[in-house]
Amino acid sequence: MFTTDKIRETFLRFFERRGHLRMPSASLVPAGDPTLLFTSAGMVPFKPFFMAEQQPPAERLTSSQKSFRTTDIDEVGDGIHLTFFEMLGNFSIGDYFKDEAIRLAWEFITSVEEGFGLSKNSIFVTVYLEDEETYGFWKEEIGIEGCNIFRYGDEDNWWGPAGEEGPTGPCTELHFDFGIAFGCGRDFRKTTLDVNGCHPNHNCGRFVELWNLVFMQYYQNTQGERTLLKKPCVDTGMGLERAASVLQGKSNVYDTDVFSKLLSDFGSMVEKDYGINDEIDYAFRVVVEHTRACVFLISDGVIPSNEGRGYVLRRIIRRAIRYGRNLGMTEGFMLKVADSVISQSSHVYGELSDNRQFILKVLDREDEKFGQAVERGALILNGMIGVRHWYSVNAPAVVDMYIKDIVEKDSINNQDLILRLVRGYLDQRIEQTASISGGEVPPIEPFVEVGIEHAVRKMLEQWRLLINQAAYDKADLLMLKTLILEQFENRITGDEAFYLWDTHGFPVEETLSIGKASGLGLNLEEFDKAVGAHRETAKAAHIIGGGMAIVDKYAVLDHKNVTFVGYEALKQDAIVLGLLYENKPVENVSCGQKIELVLNQTPFYPEGGGQVGDTGFIEGPNGVVQIFDTQSPLASLIVHYGQVISGDICLNDEVIATVDMRRRIDTARNHSGTHILHASLREVLGLHVRQAGSLVAPERLRFDYSHVGPLTNEELMSVQSLSNERVRDDLKVMVHETTYAEAIKQGALAFFGDKYGEKVRVVEMSASNSSGPFSLELCGGTHVHATGQVGPIFLLGESGIGGGMRRLEAVTGFGAERLFVERSTLLEKLSNRFDVPHSELENRLNNFVEELSFLRKEIAVSEQRNVVSEADKLVESIIQVNGINVLSTRCNMTNVDSLRQMGDSLKNRMSSLVLVLAIIVNEKALLISMVTPDLVAKGLKAGQIIKEIAQHIGGSGGGNAELAQAGGKRTEGLGTALSLVPKIVEREVNP
Ligand SMILES: [Zn+2]
């Protein structure tokens, strides 16, 4: 049988024998392309070659590439769609074109010895309407019957450009015919306009598209204009799973060996058989397909989150769990399915078994989170539904009240209204619960309240909308009420279902069924609309594009082969080959101008692999340029960015280029330090740790990597101490060149796509007597000669940066020394200030803190004691106004609590009293006012008094009749404020 393993190997070997270099599968996470979520086809990792941004390792390549597509997630389960698949392909980068590509494809498809050995009659071919060249080739050279060649337009047989601009061209496809029994049974169509006839793209089940050959013939610019590419390319793609269904004679991909074992393993887990009931089969397929995809995604470092890649992963994990649970599976079942996937695929993808623990841990955590999400979502929905029922019962009164609020008070506070509505409902709910349970009221779950508030907020939005639409007139109130009730009474809105799903991970199916049980409908179209709006923003379709402007800018220089000599030299004689001023080529540049400069050879390292570009000076016979940055905008082109600081520089000048040595060496220490940290992280945390990005500057280094959860202090310390151990081991840093495939075979870590031309550079750190290297990475950066030169490595901190990625920051060498000096200087200062040795400093500061809090308490206690004696003095200041005891004065307390105690103490002595006491604390005046009950009865109110006098201290305040308080910043008004009190009493109470 043609197993998938055999198909993969047959394909790769066939093309290998025909001069193609076999390339390993790249990661599902495209390196260096933030515009692309996932590697979605075989050509994605080769994009820089097609764009001529990098030298390909060979002009003919072949690969079987792991691929993931998000477009069909909701279709998976139907027996046709997949999210994860492998893409077989052969690629020509400016080598062969249409004729050879077709010849190779045909030979492979039909060869019994070396290919698939399919019969000529089972293959139907499609070509682009106007591509006579390809049509003629199939017919004349290959000998396909004209009636087996179908022509299609842009929709089916034209590819690209994948972004705003980029390579584009016609394609030709090979379709396999399962036979007339499998499809619609109709005759073939006569012309492209014949809608009744069958044809290869009929989608009736008779044909499967097996292989797509794309001919990148043109470059299309942003205006849509096409020009012929100088070196046209070929990109082909054949889905491995589809090939399996053809060669194994299964029209359904789930019946092939890709899925048969996974399905039967899951069947014994769930104790049900696959292939009996459509609905159950659907769920089976969702579970195994999604689990397979998850395993590969997590293994490549994707971790569930609420954005980007992590969000897609979370969606498919949750979709799989939901379908699994519907089949009666309980928590953790997905781990077992994942284990089947790992054991089925790890002989081809060794990283799966290496990362097994990590993959299972991630799935387990997500499973747990999903359980919580379902529980929480149900509570929120409960709140949303409850408030609706209350609302429709109480509608007439409530609507009157609140609509009047909105309409009649222009500036109604939205939040305030929401709170009042929520409160209104909760009060009733509590009352009801109490009457049922006989007084016992359990607290409302916090998530129920979230739901209530959310529903109320949505209701208010609707109200406002309707009021605006209806150009509200009081007479319309009745109509408005009806409208609003319709909006909410009998349904959950799409927005709400989306909120539950998007923010709380609550499946829309659950919303639908819980809603139904409460008699509330949900319009799924509305929900889809809300999801669609979200998806638009998440979409990232940009594959190729944008690069042509850069190519154009530097093409005029026509000096693309700059030799980089900076691994050995920091100073180099060179010749000026290109000068750009304001983006245009010029013959010479003069003092003050900011320029771009190209040399025939240079010691300046161009930014790459996270390492910053070099700076320094370029000195000519008549002038000097200071270089601020060095970049490589195109393969083999190195551009220096700088400013002429004296004289001038001409084309063909002989110059001396000198790199800022100190800066370069500090950078090298940090770069080697980054490799040491990477290896240490993998040793301490596990092999799932992968570089996701880095910044190597002279002052510090930053390293981003995949890992779940924050590092513990112990883990951080282990990483730091292992790193420093390896520094002290003084491991040799060795560099050699080899092919990409060979390097990966040796176990080198690659940040895929970052740098790999014909030859790759491998940086190794090993002890002479150890069995394997401590660190082995593909890297184009500059390094020290032995790890001892890195100097001490200090971790500055660790943090999460989203998407399941963590970030470490560290310093080495000079930076570490500076950090040490800074910190010990600080310690020294502190120890001088407190007059103790370093070792005693902590004790001393602890003592100070304790002493301080003790003293604060002491002060409070003594103030309380003073209240008594102080009160005696204050009593003497009481005056009589219309027969009433009035005290209005400033006192010596330090806080408002003591002030109140003073007030209370005075009230206790004088059974009838109006008092206002004031203090100034932190440049703020504080006032309290008290009125004894007998005087409240006479019409004096503490709240009113305080309100009136607070104006004079520029503040406001409030309280009740017996006690009130105020504060204000205008301390200078305090005297006036206090002097007002007797006058107020005089005014309010007649003698
Ligand atoms: Zn058909």
Ligand SMILES: [Zn+2]
């Ligand atoms: Zn590196």
